[in-house]
Amino acid sequence: MTGLFYILLCWLIGNGLSVLTGGYVSGNVIGMILLFAALCPKWVKAETVRPAARFLLGSMALFFVPYGVGLMDSYRVILDNLWAIVVSGILSTIVVLLVSGKTFQSLNRRKRLQPKQTDEHAA
Structure with a gap:
């Protein structure tokens, strides 16, 4: 509680x-x-x-039930704007994949360039 x-x-x-x-x-x-x-x-x-x-x-x-009911209730609006919804979904997915990939590559490259610490420095 x-x-x-x-x-x-x-x-x-x-x-x-x-x-x-x-x-x-x-x-x-x-x-x-x-x-x-x-x-x-x-x-x-x-x-x-x-x-x-x-x-x-x-x-x-x-x-998610209320959102599903809302989608079913407004299907006419969705159908009228279906192309805009599909195009924006595809474009936003591509942008997210590109930004995530570039961020991962940058962080991975930065990690590889850092000098490795050995146990001799810890002692």
């Missing part, structure tokens, strides 16, 4: 901050960042949140 309290508290604070800042970033995203920020320095213990998080993850399919 305590874990669920922490999750809902971060969600509520995140939604409040989202409203105060004009809604540029979703309150859910801000809440997850706040929860992550509380877990890193161990202000909130992971063992406390884990049971509630596992329960919510196990029930995740239920959270």
Whole structure:
């Protein structure tokens, strides 16, 4: 129950901050960042949140039901804009793949160029 309290508290604070800042970033995203920020320095213990998080993850399919109903309700709008949806989906996928690949290559190259530390320096 305590874990669920922490999750809902971060969600509520995140939604409040989202409203105060004009809604540029979703309150859910801000809440997850706040929860992550509380877990890193161990202000909130992971063992406390884990049971509630596992329960919510196990029930995740239920959270998509309202979105599925909304999609079925607005199928005419989707059909009218199908080409724009498909093209934007393909282009955004390509951009994400390119940026992720370049970032990985850059980080991998940087890691290989760093001098290796040996056990002699540690002693």
